[in-house]
Amino acid sequence: MMSSSKSKDNCRKSKVEYILFYCLLSIVLCPTALRAQVTIADTTYYVLITYSGNTATVEMTDDVKSYVSASVDGAHVTITSTASAAVNEITYGLAGSTTNGSFTFNGSYKATVELFGVTLTNPAGPAIDIQNGKRIEISAKKETVSTLTDGTSTEESAWKGALYCKGHIEFKGTLNVYGNYAHAIKAGKYIEMKNCTINVYSAVKDAINCNQYFLMESGEINLSGFGDDGIQVDMEDNDTSAENTGNFTMTGGTININMTGATGESVKADGNQSVASEALLNLTTGIEDVQSARMLGNKVLLDGKVLIKKNNQLYTLTGYEIQ
Numbered sequence: 001m002m003s004s005s006k007s008k009d010n011c012r013k014s015k016v017e018y019i020l021f022y023c024l025l026s027i028v029l030c031p032t033a034l035r036a037q038v039t040i041a042d043t044t045y046y047v048l049i050t051y052s053g054n055t056a057t058v059e060m061t062d063d064v065k066s067y068v069s070a071s072v073d074g075a076h077v078t079i080t081s082t083a084s085a086a087v088n089e090i091t092y093g094l095a096g097s098t099t100n101g102s103f104t105f106n107g108s109y110k111a112t113v114e115l116f117g118v119t120l121t122n123p124a125g126p127a128i129d130i131q132n133g134k135r136i137e138i139s140a141k142k143e144t145v146s147t148l149t150d151g152t153s154t155e156e157s158a159w160k161g162a163l164y165c166k167g168h169i170e171f172k173g174t175l176n177v178y179g180n181y182a183h184a185i186k187a188g189k190y191i192e193m194k195n196c197t198i199n200v201y202s203a204v205k206d207a208i209n210c211n212q213y214f215l216m217e218s219g220e221i222n223l224s225g226f227g228d229d230g231i232q233v234d235m236e237d238n239d240t241s242a243e244n245t246g247n248f249t250m251t252g253g254t255i256n257i258n259m260t261g262a263t264g265e266s267v268k269a270d271g272n273q274s275v276a277s278e279a280l281l282n283l284t285t286g287i288e289d290v291q292s293a294r295m296l297g298n299k300v301l302l303d304g305k306v307l308i309k310k311n312n313q314l315y316t317l318t319g320y321e322i323q
Contacts, residue, residue, distance in 0.1 A: 038095045038116050045088045049077050049103060051096035051118065064090055075101025076122075083109045094118040094146075103128050110134040115173065117144035123151035126159045133167040133188065140173025140196070149178040161186030161209070169210075171196040171219075179203035184226070187211070190243055193253065194218050201225050206264070207257075211236045212243045213271070216250045216279065223257045229264035230257040235271065246270030250279035258284040 040048050040059050047060040047068055056077050058070040067087055071078040075098040083090055091112040094103055097119040105111070105128075113128075113136060120127040127148035130136055140146045150162035161183040168189040174197040177184040184203035185191075190212040200207040202225035208214070214233045223230045235246035248269040257266040266283050267273055275281050 038093060040093075045090045046093065047079065047090065048093045048095065049079075051075050051094070051098040051101050051120065053098060054100055056096075056098065056101060063088075076104075077102070078104040079106065081105070081107035081109070081111070083107065083111075085109065094120070099123075102126065105130045105132055107132040108134065110136070112137040112139060115140040115144070115146035115175065117141070117146055119147045121149040121151075124153065126150050126162055126164050128163045128165075129159065130165040130167070132165070135168040135170065136165050137170045137172070138163075138165075138175070139171075140175050142173065145174045145176065147176040147178075150180050152180050165189075168192075168212075170194070171198060173197070175199070176201065179205075179207075179226075183207070183209045185209070190214065192217065193221065196221075198222070203227065206230070206232045208232070210234075212239070212241075213245050213247045213249065214269070216253045216255060218252045220253060221255045223255070224260070225258075226262055227264075228262060229268045230259070230262070230266040231255075231268070232264075233269040233271065245272075248273040250275045250281060252276065252278045254280045254282065256282045256284075260284065 038048060038050070040046050040061055044061055045064055047058065047064060047070075050057050054074050056072055056075040058072060058077060060068055060070075064083070067081055067083040068090065069080050079092065081090060087109070089110055089112065091114055092105065093114040093116060095116040095118055099121045100123060101120055102122040102125060103120065105113070111132065111134070113130070115138065127150050148162050150159070153159075159181060162177050162179040163185045165186070166188045168191070169187045170192045172195050176199045178201050179185075180202065182204055183206045184200040185198075185208045187210040189210070191208065191210040192215045194217040196219040198219075198221045200223045204227050206229045207223040207226040208231045209229075210232075211234050214231060231248065233246055233248050236244050246269055248267050248271070259266055267281075
């Protein structure tokens, strides 16, 4: 017969196993719950911004306090960094949720912005405004989904996108964007996409707009609800760098563009447009002359496949070239 002490030990063991099981189950069923566990403990060169309703808190590791200052107004956070090449790259983590907040970053050295299932809505401006002309990596952390929404304004040129970056953007992870004033995503320099899922559900102008070049290496982009072009790539005036090609390039991944309600082109680029054999560009359009590929501009080089859906009929362009 089992002793009472042994029975109690088994009972405690069962309770611990029960608690561990449900902790693991909650993580699997609701991975964004992980965002509440984000801390700066055991990290270096890190700034953590946590949004909660109409407030936000900023924490930073000791090694960045000499270079980073923060201003908080409700849930609107402005970070100013004086970091340079002499300092290790600083990472800025965004977590939590607000319906009246934003993240503004001023600086002149490359940085990383990590999104931990953050939901940012700014009713009177951009959700994220990065006034930094260098390379900015935006990394939505694994098993989380972040959402950015901007507001509306009657002021001319008030802002350029729900997510705006003065410099280069390199995307990773899953991100939803709603653009209610101008573009959904706007970069002053190039955009690169890798291992990402980007969903643009609305934009008054372009879903994605950038300068220099656009490169898709892997992942999936879904664009709908925009008013002008799906993706627009412009060459910069007075820029003689090798990066300033105006090219749209897909070496892998999938881009789905729904042109319903749009007045522009699915892809518009000052330079060449190329789709590699490992890539898929899937277009839904209402144009009458599918073979003219007007929705792809006038410089198209296709090694891969472009699927065009018009009035529920599917057309395929492969090995297609327009000069």
